[in-house]
Amino acid sequence: MRHEVQSDLPKLGHRDYIQGGSIFNDFLDISDQLFAPEWLDGAVITSFKLQRESFGNGRIIIADTGLEDVDANAAMIAKSPSRTVYAYYIDDGRPARREPYDEESFYQAVHVGTGVDGEFRFPRGRPRGDFVRAVVGANKRVHQKTDRFGAPLTHIQFLYLKGLDARCLRRSRDEYRVVIANVSVQDRGSEIWTINRVAVSSEGFSSEFRICYRGTKDTQ
């Protein structure tokens, strides 16, 4: 099975690129249409990777086997008891519309530590599309605020996430507590690559996944 659609991804707020969260959410929405939303029951997002930044629209491909002939800007693998879903986004350069965005006030209140760590509350009842946007945005903020590397980080980019329990994406009846903690750093000279553990919990629910970022040291 290989299903291909033209994307209609927006540039949110002031951004000149298409957010990874928007691509991720389109992957899920198109998969919902193909398989019915129940496909996410018991699913784990094994990986979601941003191979290259996207500045325009293009094609989204959903398949039931991995495609090796696709040079994708972003790719996702999700496994549920009923199926494995492979999703790819290829930027063709078609212009993207601009869409206002409320700048994620719910995670601007993130508590930020000094060691690439922090915590925020994800409010109950928000749509699933906001969850990954909030996690990505909050992780960006903890990278902006850390003093761990002797120089501020700029050009902070979300690269991938691994092992996300799809229950985190359900519209939650309870508020989530989301705790971000660094577990690994690779110092590549002018660049820092990090892996953070993201712990999500609410009443009777807890889950963890990993998220990776790259930042450039601002030595000027």
Added chain:
Amino acid sequence: MGNESDVRDRLMTILSGMLEKPPEYTPGADIFEDFGLDSLDQIEFLYSIEQAFGVKIADETFEEQGLREFDRLVAHLVEHQRLAS
């Protein structure tokens, strides 16, 4: 030899998980070119090694010591385990 076999098996388990299939080993195989890990996988792979073997390998060590070659990586980890014991 037992230790080398164990290290080899554990690395193959890590790689199988990342690649979604067992890598096709040949002597001298390069983890990226022959097994198909991409550049984003490198940090995850090094993190997985850190978790599994308790040894942190820096990117530059990985490149400078030719640890992209599977057999060299096995030898590196076996040596680390020998020194640690």
